[in-house]
Every structure is written in C-alpha cells, then in structure tokens.
Amino acid sequence: MKNLPLSNKTFVFTGNMEMDREEATYKVIELGGRCTKALSGKTTFLVAGDNPGQSKMAKAKKLKIEILNEVEFIKMISVDMDQEIDKNAKFHSSVEKIDISDFGESIGDSAEWGKEPSKTKDKNTIYSNVLGWAEKYRPRNSNEIIGNKGALEQIREFIGNKENKKCLFISGSPGLGKTTAVQVICKELNVELLEFNASDVRSKKTLVEQVKNKISTNSVLKGKRIVLMDEVDGMTSDRGGLAELNQIIKNSNVQFICIANDRQHLKLKTLINNSSEVKFKKLLVATILPRLKSILKSEGCFLPDTVLTEICMRCNQDIRYILNVLQRNKDIKNIKDLKVESKDISKNTFEIVAQLFKPLNCNKKLELFFEDYTILPLFMHEMYIKAHAFEWGKRKINEDVTIEKIHMASEALSFGDVIDGQIHGSAQNYSLLPAFGLFSCLIPGQIRLNSQIVFPQYLGKLSKITSIGKKIANMALSSKVNMEDFSIYFCVILQRLSFLLEQSLVMECVGLMLFYDIDKDMLYDMFKLFNIEIKNISSKTKSSLTKEYNKHKPVTSIKKEAKSINEDDFISD
Incomplete structure (x- = not known):
C-alpha cells in the first residue's frame, strides 16, 4: 500500500460532480488513498464539485486543507494511473499470448509438442493479432471494467442474493460494458449464465421455444443460473413478446437480467416496475484515457492525448467503437489525419x-x-x-x-x-x-x-383534452348540431351537473350523465376545461357519485363482441 501513488492521502468530496461519487472513491482507494465523509486534521484534499457545501468549504480553509476542483482531481488520478500502465500492459500481453504447448500432455505426446516451441507460439500469437482490439482487450475480470463501479457492485449483489427481485434491469448508452459486466461477474461468482439476444427472440412463439423450454430443463451444473436477455428494447416492435417475457419472469424460479440501451420506451414500463434497476452512466474522457494509453503501449504505439480525446468525443464515449477507431488510427501523429467513420448515435x-x-x-x-x-x-x-x-x-x-x-x-x-x-x-x-x-x-x-x-406534464394533459374533445365531437355529431353551438349547449349541461353535485343530488346527476353519455372519469376534467368552478362538494358526495354511476352505467357491447372473436384468427398458420 505504501508504494501506491496516493498512499497516506485522505480525500473528502462535496458538491455535484460529473464523475460518479462511488467511482471517484473507488479510484482513490485503488491508488492507495482513503475517503472520508467529514473533514478533519488528517484530511489531505477536499474535492469540490458544483454547488459545494459552504460549511465544508469554510472548514477546509480554516484547517488549511488543499481544495481541488473536479478537473484538477481527474488530472491528479490520471497522472497516478499512468504510473500503473506498465503493469497493466505486461498483464494484457501475457493474457493474450497463450502457449498451446502447456496443454501438450493432455492432447498428445509432450515431447512432440516441445520440439519447436517457438513456431507453436508464433501460430497462436497470430490469432491474437488478427482479433479486433475491442475483442482482444475485452475485460477478463470486473477490475478491468472502466467506471460505473457502483453499478458493478449492484449487479454483484443481485446475482449473489436470492432474496432480491426476480429481474434486474440494466440500462445505459451502447459500449459502456453492460453485457461484459454481467458475464465477468457471473464467471467470478461461478454462476451459470444462459445468454439470449432479445432482438432474436422477440416474438411470443420464439420466447416459449427458446427461453421458456431451456430454463424449465434441469441444469447439468448444480449451481445457480442467471438468464441474460440482451437488447431487450429490441422486443418492443413485436406484439406479445414483452408480455410473454414478463410472464416467464414472474412464473420462473430463475433470476433474469435484462439489458437495454433505451429505457424510456413506454412498452418497457411494466418490466422496469417489476425489476430492480441499475443505470450505467456515460464515462468521462479522463477516465478512459489511461486505459487507452495502456492498450497502445502494449501494442507498441503512441498517440498524443489530444488525438485520444478527440477520438473519445467523436465516438460519444462508446468504448467498443473507440477501440475499433483507435486500431485503425494507431499510427497517425496529427489530429488532422484522424479518420473516424460517421456513426449514427441515437441521442436520448x-x-x-x-x-x-x-x-x-x-x-x-x-x-x-x-x-x-x-x-x-x-x-x-x-x-x-x-x-x-x-x-x-x-x-x-x-x-x-x-x-x-x-x-x-x-x-x-x-x-x-x-x-x-x-x-x-x-x-x-x-x-x-x-x-x-x-x-x-x-x-x-x-x-x-x-x-x-x-x-413534460403538458403532453399528459394534452392527451386528456384530446380525448374529451373527441367525446364532445361525437356527442355533437349524434345531436346533428355544429361543434361551436354544441359547446355552448354542453357548457350549460356541465353547469347543471355542478349545481346538482353541490346540492348532493347524486341520483339526478347520474341520470343526466347517463342521458348525455358523459363518462364519470372525464367529468371533473370537463369542469376544468370549461372553467366551471366546483365548490362545497364533499368527499361523501363524490364517493356516492362513483357508486351510483358504476351501478347504473350501461354495459357496452364490446365485451359481447370480444367473446365472439377467436384469438387464433389473428395467428396465421
């Protein structure tokens, strides 16, 4: 611990930082430092983000503690991380160059495998060189994953604890390591992972055939199993797929992990509500640079920080895309020579x-x-x-x-x-x-x-106004009166209804509503739309109105029609 760059240094954080607080803490601890919540005489640095706590700032000045802004803090840990690059480069080069001669005894005569070890190594290092950098330097353990340390701990806790919800929903921009994180953590915890790409099993039929049947069979391994549904937002285009997935998760004894890039899709709402949720945040460029330098050093290349920063910005901090671009531009010396293919980045x-x-x-x-x-x-x-x-x-x-x-x-x-x-x-x-x-x-x-x-709340209110407008338009059409004249007439009806409610004349109010086919759920919104004030209506009157309306409202013919419709009519042979 004494040999690490931040040994014997204590950090305290305050204010809002772009870097995740847990990630910043992890970086400090990784480099040998420690983090505390309160300032003391032993505190070395106070890292202040936007809107820092005034009491902490005042106390830091009183104790003569050095105050760093976020940029200065990132520069500090980046310089210290550069000191660890040589170790990381050696580690990755040793991981990639696998010598098959080590397995000679299990394959055949060990003497035959040991005759020309240099040629054997050359053949196997060729495969490593052919691999794209995104695959070649894919993290082998959770310590190699850049950033989002808090999210990694949440995933680890979910996989290791059986008492959690049946599903974990992971969201974030592409190329942040969401799928890789699940894979390496399952490997570290010796958990069997059944992996599916949800865009390939998006329909109800394929879900039953490929997912439901597989998880219902007994595993050869006796340990825990996790089902990973990657790109689950790709299922939103097919009818019945997400509903079937929700049912499979609900009725299964196996835990699920669902990954999506776009969590804002309305069809994912039910799945998210029934799941624990982990969000992967977009990485800061400063946290990506040390890893890129390590990879370049292991490949015997060098690029200036300005070029690396420009690549990260153009690739929208997508690690996978950054490594592909970096591999193609590894020999350039000037930022003008940078060649980055335009990528369609869908912004949330x-x-x-x-x-x-x-x-x-x-x-x-x-x-x-x-x-x-x-x-x-x-x-x-x-x-x-x-x-x-x-x-x-x-x-x-x-x-x-x-x-x-x-x-x-x-x-x-x-x-x-x-x-x-x-x-x-x-x-x-x-x-x-x-x-x-x-x-x-x-x-x-x-x-x-x-x-x-x-x-925006406006869109929700606009939806209500539109539905009310359609209702009034249908009433005007059935009355054979133009919309402008009917609106004046309808305003008088609403005023009459408000008077009846204020007088607690519930039955008369219900009768008038049924006569004009006014829905109870829309009634109060109609009052607001026509600027009709409702005063002195007790909660008892409102509850009585609900009971009487539900008792006397006509049963629509939709249910009768629904019974005559066979679901098989919609499914083609």
Whole structure:
C-alpha cells in the first residue's frame, strides 16, 4: 500500500460532480488513498464539485486543507494511473499470448509438442493479432471494467442474493460494458449464465421455444443460473413478446437480467416496475484515457492525448467503437489525419435536455435542438422553472439562478411560442427554426439546472383534452348540431351537473350523465376545461357519485363482441 501513488492521502468530496461519487472513491482507494465523509486534521484534499457545501468549504480553509476542483482531481488520478500502465500492459500481453504447448500432455505426446516451441507460439500469437482490439482487450475480470463501479457492485449483489427481485434491469448508452459486466461477474461468482439476444427472440412463439423450454430443463451444473436477455428494447416492435417475457419472469424460479440501451420506451414500463434497476452512466474522457494509453503501449504505439480525446468525443464515449477507431488510427501523429467513420448515435431526449442546460457553445446547442425540435421546447418549459434558487425557504442551493434569469427565460419561451405559431401555423415558415431554437432552448438553457429531468406534464394533459374533445365531437355529431353551438349547449349541461353535485343530488346527476353519455372519469376534467368552478362538494358526495354511476352505467357491447372473436384468427398458420 505504501508504494501506491496516493498512499497516506485522505480525500473528502462535496458538491455535484460529473464523475460518479462511488467511482471517484473507488479510484482513490485503488491508488492507495482513503475517503472520508467529514473533514478533519488528517484530511489531505477536499474535492469540490458544483454547488459545494459552504460549511465544508469554510472548514477546509480554516484547517488549511488543499481544495481541488473536479478537473484538477481527474488530472491528479490520471497522472497516478499512468504510473500503473506498465503493469497493466505486461498483464494484457501475457493474457493474450497463450502457449498451446502447456496443454501438450493432455492432447498428445509432450515431447512432440516441445520440439519447436517457438513456431507453436508464433501460430497462436497470430490469432491474437488478427482479433479486433475491442475483442482482444475485452475485460477478463470486473477490475478491468472502466467506471460505473457502483453499478458493478449492484449487479454483484443481485446475482449473489436470492432474496432480491426476480429481474434486474440494466440500462445505459451502447459500449459502456453492460453485457461484459454481467458475464465477468457471473464467471467470478461461478454462476451459470444462459445468454439470449432479445432482438432474436422477440416474438411470443420464439420466447416459449427458446427461453421458456431451456430454463424449465434441469441444469447439468448444480449451481445457480442467471438468464441474460440482451437488447431487450429490441422486443418492443413485436406484439406479445414483452408480455410473454414478463410472464416467464414472474412464473420462473430463475433470476433474469435484462439489458437495454433505451429505457424510456413506454412498452418497457411494466418490466422496469417489476425489476430492480441499475443505470450505467456515460464515462468521462479522463477516465478512459489511461486505459487507452495502456492498450497502445502494449501494442507498441503512441498517440498524443489530444488525438485520444478527440477520438473519445467523436465516438460519444462508446468504448467498443473507440477501440475499433483507435486500431485503425494507431499510427497517425496529427489530429488532422484522424479518420473516424460517421456513426449514427441515437441521442436520448433526456440526455439532450441535460446537455442544453450545460455551458456549451451556441452552435453545439443548436445542433442538439435540431435532434428533436418538436418536443425539446416542451422539456425546457417544464424544467427551467424547477431550477429554483431556494429549497423550501432554506439556504440558497443554486446561486447561479436569479429572478432576472428566470424572467429572461420566461420571456424567451413566450416569444419562442409566437415564432412556433409562424412555423406550424398557416404561414409554414420553417426558415424561422433557428430563431425558434434560440428563444425556446438556448436562452432558457443558460440557467444552471439542479433537479432531475422529468417528462413534460403538458403532453399528459394534452392527451386528456384530446380525448374529451373527441367525446364532445361525437356527442355533437349524434345531436346533428355544429361543434361551436354544441359547446355552448354542453357548457350549460356541465353547469347543471355542478349545481346538482353541490346540492348532493347524486341520483339526478347520474341520470343526466347517463342521458348525455358523459363518462364519470372525464367529468371533473370537463369542469376544468370549461372553467366551471366546483365548490362545497364533499368527499361523501363524490364517493356516492362513483357508486351510483358504476351501478347504473350501461354495459357496452364490446365485451359481447370480444367473446365472439377467436384469438387464433389473428395467428396465421
């Protein structure tokens, strides 16, 4: 421990850091240091991220403890990690060069295998050289996986503990090592892994044939088994596949691990709700560089840090893609000679919103805006007001936010809405899109965001309004009255219903609702839509309304029609 770079050094972290806190702690411990939660006279460094704790900062200055920002901390551990590169390079070269002569006794006469050992080694090192770097330097154990140490521990805990939920859902961008992590941890824990690519077994029929039948048979090994369903988001396009997978997981005694790149797909909601969840975060470039230098050194190559950083940025921190690009560009000396094939990187909408609130240049933000210019302004409208400066009247948690900035963002969003009317209205002036992006995303994005990004509530309310509008349109059509006149007439009906409820005349209210075919679930939303205030309605009246409506509502003919429909009619022979 004394020979390690950070021996006898103690670190304390405060504030919000881009690097995962658990990963930073792991890096310090790996290099011989230790981490504590509280400052003391023995503390060597205080690493301060965004919005650091003021009490810790004051105490650090009082105790004369050196304060590092995140960039300085990453540079420190990167330099120290470079000292370990020689060891890692030797380890990987010894792993890749396998000598078959070691197995001579089991294959045949050991004397015959030992006659020309040099030729035997040459043949086997050829295979290692033919392999792509992404496969050649695939991690053999969990210590070789870059970053996401907290996620690795969660996976290990799930596999090792039988009392957990039946399924673990792992999500994250491509190339972060999600599948490799499961494979190496299962190998370390001596757990049998049944691996399926969910995009190949996406239908109900193939799930039953390939997955259900395999896990129902007894294993040759008596130990624990884990079923890995990779790329489970590829099952969303086929009808019945995810529903069958949920049933298999529910009824099986075997634990499942499902991996997806896009966790935001609505069809995955049931699977996620019934699973424990682990999220792999995108890696920082500074954490990838030491590993790339180690690989280059073992290959006898060298590339400047500027070139390596540019490769990482262009590849969107996808380790697998980075290694493929690195192998093709291993001999270049100048960043101008870098050849990176364009890769279609599908950006998650939530990731784009997070980027829009970061201090990027205008051109970069405008490119992000054009990824999905229809929904991103709604996200910005939802999130800018959540970047509040105070938390329930307590101390200031975001000094960057002022009432002037919130006012500026609000004005910009309002003006952006006017521009949107010119784009999607009768004028159809799409040349205004850059201006729309400036006012709806770039200016509001100047506020530093603290809260978690959430889906726009507007879209949920819009869905309700649309369903109510369709209901009223159908009623107007059956009454043979135009929509404008019927809306006035319908407003009078709603006022009558609100009066009956305020007077607790439940039966009269139910009778009027049934006569006009007004759904009880839509009633209160209709009141809000037509700006009809409801006063003095007790909870007892509301519960009575629900009971009486459910008792007297007409049974629709849908169930009768459903009985006559045979499920086999939809399944072709």
